[in-house]
Amino acid sequence: MSEHEDHSAAKRQQIVSGAELVFTECGYEGASMSRIAAQAGVSKGTLYNYFDGKSTLFAWFVEDKARRNLDSIFQTVAEEDDPAAALAAIALRMLEMTLSPDNLALYRMVVSEAQTFPELATVFWNSGPCRAIAYMTDWIRRQVAAGRLATDNPSFAAEQFLALCQTRVAMQCRLQLIPKASDAEIEQVVGGAVRVFLAAYGVDPLASHGSSR
Amino acid sequence: MSEHEDHSAAKRQQIVSGAELVFTECGYEGASMSRIAAQAGVSKGTLYNYFDGKSTLFAWFVEDKARRNLDSIFQTVAEEDDPAAALAAIALRMLEMTLSPDNLALYRMVVSEAQTFPELATVFWNSGPCRAIAYMTDWIRRQVAAGRLATDNPSFAAEQFLALCQTRVAMQCRLQLIPKASDAEIEQVVGGAVRVFLAAYGVDPLASHGSSR
Amino acid sequence: MSEHEDHSAAKRQQIVSGAELVFTECGYEGASMSRIAAQAGVSKGTLYNYFDGKSTLFAWFVEDKARRNLDSIFQTVAEEDDPAAALAAIALRMLEMTLSPDNLALYRMVVSEAQTFPELATVFWNSGPCRAIAYMTDWIRRQVAAGRLATDNPSFAAEQFLALCQTRVAMQCRLQLIPKASDAEIEQVVGGAVRVFLAAYGVDPLASHGSSR
Amino acid sequence: MSEHEDHSAAKRQQIVSGAELVFTECGYEGASMSRIAAQAGVSKGTLYNYFDGKSTLFAWFVEDKARRNLDSIFQTVAEEDDPAAALAAIALRMLEMTLSPDNLALYRMVVSEAQTFPELATVFWNSGPCRAIAYMTDWIRRQVAAGRLATDNPSFAAEQFLALCQTRVAMQCRLQLIPKASDAEIEQVVGGAVRVFLAAYGVDPLASHGSSR
DNA sequence: AATGAATGAGAGTTCATTCAT
C-alpha cells in the first residue's frame, strides 16, 4: 500500500469522479473518453493506464456510485415503536434515495445499458432495491413477532410497501416529467402508502381507522 | 390530398415500421440510419426526404409505438360486477402491457433519452401510464358511486393500485434481471394488489376477508 | 454492369492506385488510411465504402499488383532454337521482373506481412515464382524431348536455373544495398547462369564448352 | 571502465536480449517498447537511458543478432579433401543458417525495414551473406590452386554456388509458405547444388559424372 | 420522388517518448 497504491487509488478516484460528471450528464453512449479525460483533468492516455476501456470505466463508475450513494440509506432509520411512524420514516427515506438526482441519473443509465451490461444492472439492484427489500422484510418480521403486523409472507408484503412508495412520483421523476417532487406530494405518497399498508397488514384496527378517509 | 398524401403517409409508415425494429433491437444510439433504411427497404436519402433526421424519426417512432401499442389496452377489460374480479382483470391487463418486450424496450429508450428528448417522455407518459390512471380513476369513481368502494381521492387510489401492480416484477424486468415474469409470479402480484387495495378501500368486509392472507 | 458497376469499379481502381503509392512507399504498417484517402483523392469514409478495412484494401492491392505486374512476363519470351540463347532470354526476362522497383517493393511487403497475411504470400508466390517455375519446367521438358537437354527432374532443374538467375543481384536489390543492378552485372549473371546450367544439363558438349570460362 | 562500463554493458545486453524476443515475435512495427521493457525486466524509462529510442534499439538488436548468430557459421566446416563432400558440408551449413527460424525472422525484419533503416541492411549483409561469399571465394581459390576446380572468377562462382543452395526452399520459407523444409528436400537441394556446381567448375570428370542424373 | 456515393467530424484506443521522483 502506502505511496504507490495511495497515489494510484487517488488518481483512479479522480478519474472516476470526472467520469461521473460526464456519464451523469451524457449517458454512457453520449459520454466521450476525450471529455471524461478533460473533466478529470488528465490526458486520454492516462485514462487507459487506469482502466481497460470505456466499458470498464463505466463499470467502475456504476459500482462506485452504487456503493457510495446507497451505503448509508437504512442505517439511520430510527426504530420507532409505533408502526405507522416507523413506516412513514422508512418510506420517506426510500423516496429520498429513489428521487435523488444522482440516483435517477444512475437508474437511467443502468436501465438503458441493461442489455449491454447486465452485470451492472445486478450491481445496481443489489446495492439498492434488493437491500431495501431485505431491510423491510426484516422489519416486518419483527413486527409480526411483536404482534403488531400480520402476514405470512413478509418479503412480499415488504415489496408491496416499497411499490406503494413509488406511487405517482417515481416514474414521473425517472421520465423527467417533473424536475423534482414537492414535499406535499411526497407527504401524500408516504401517508397513503402507510395507510394502505396498515389497512392490509395492521392488526390494530385503530391504526388504520384512526385517520379515516 | 388523396394519392399524394396517401402515398406519402404509407411510405412514412413503412419507414417508421422499419425504424421500430431497429430501435427496439439496438436502442436509440445503437441504431444506425443505414440499418433503418435497409430494414425499411428504402434508401438513406429517402429517410431524409421524410424525416428531418434521426431524432425526428425517433420521435415519430415513439409516438407511433405509444399510440399503437397502448390503444386497445383498456377497451377489452370486462366490466365485472364483483370489484375483486374486475380489479384482478385490470391488474392483469396492466401487467401484460407493462411487461411486454416491446413496451419494456420502449420504456428503456424513453428513460435513457429522457434528458435529450423530454417531449418523448411526455408522449410515452400520456399514451400509457396517464391513460391507465384516468381509466382507473373513472372506474373507482363509479364503484364509489355504487357504494362498493370508499375513498375521497379516487385518482390517488388509482395510482396506488397501479403502483401495487408493479410489485416485484416490474423493475426486475426493466433491468433485465429476469428474462420474463412467470405466470405464478404475475398471479401472486395481481392477487396481492387486489387484496391490499380492497383492504384499504373496499366497503364490503367480506371482500377483503374472504381470501385471508 | 454498365454505369453502376463501371463507376464502382473505376472508383475501386482509383483507390487501389492511391493505395499502391502509399503502401509502396511506407509499407503496410506505415501506410495510414488517411494518407491513402488523400493520395486517392477521396475521403476516409469512401475508403470504407469500398473496402472493409485496411487489411482488405491491402489484399486487393497485393492481388492487383501481382496480377498486373506479372501478367505478361512470359508471354513474350521468344522461342529460340538455340537453348543457350533461349535460356539467356528467359533469364533476362526473369531478372527484369524480379528487380523492377515495384516488384521489389511488393516482395518486401509480402515478406514482412507473411505472418499476418499468409494468403497474400500465396497469391504473390502463385502469381510470380510459381508460374516462372511452371514455364521453365515446361520449356525444359520440351528441350529434353528434343534431345537438347538431359535431366530426369525437369522441375528441379528449372528451379535451379531460376535460383542461378538470382546470383549476386537479387538479395542486394531486395535489401536496397544497391539502388539498381547495372546492365553489365545483369549480363554477367545471365551469362553465368546459362553457362552453369548447360554445363550440368546440356547434351551438346560444344554448347557448354563453346564459351569457355 | 570496469565496473561502471561492465554494469552498463551487462544491462544493455539484458535489454537487447529482451528486445530480441519481442522483435523476433512481433517484427519492428509490432513490437512495443512496453513489451520489450517487460520482457527485458526493466522499466520503460531505463530503455531510454540506454538507447535513444526504438529505432536505435532495433539497430542494436540487428547488429547483435547478426554478430551472434552468424559468428560460428563457417568455423566448424570440416576441411574435407574431396571437393564434393566439402561443398555438400558447406551447403548444408549455409541452409541451416538461412532457414533457421531466428534468421528468417531477422531477414524479414531487415527486408521490411530496408527503406527505413538502410544501414541495417548493410549490417545484415556484411554479417551473413557477404562473409559466406568471402569464405566460399577463399575456398574455391584454394581448390583452383590445388587443381581441383577451374574458374577465373572465384568470387562469382562462389555466389553462384550460394544461389544454387537457395533453390526451392529459401523463398518458400521466407514467405512462410512452408513451415519448415524437410530433410529430404534439403538433401536434394544440397546434392543438386553440388552436382551442378561441379559440372560447371569441376576438373575431375569423375566427380560430376560419378553420380549421374 | 428516390437514390446511394461521398463526406468529415469524431469516436475509442495505442504507444513512443518524457520527466519528476
Place this chain on the structure above:
DNA sequence: GATGAATGAACTCTCATTCAT
C-alpha cells in the same frame, strides 16, 4: 541510475447527413 505515471499525436473505423443524378 532506475522508475513508471503521464502525455498527446496518430491510428483505424463509424455514421448522420448531404446532394448530384
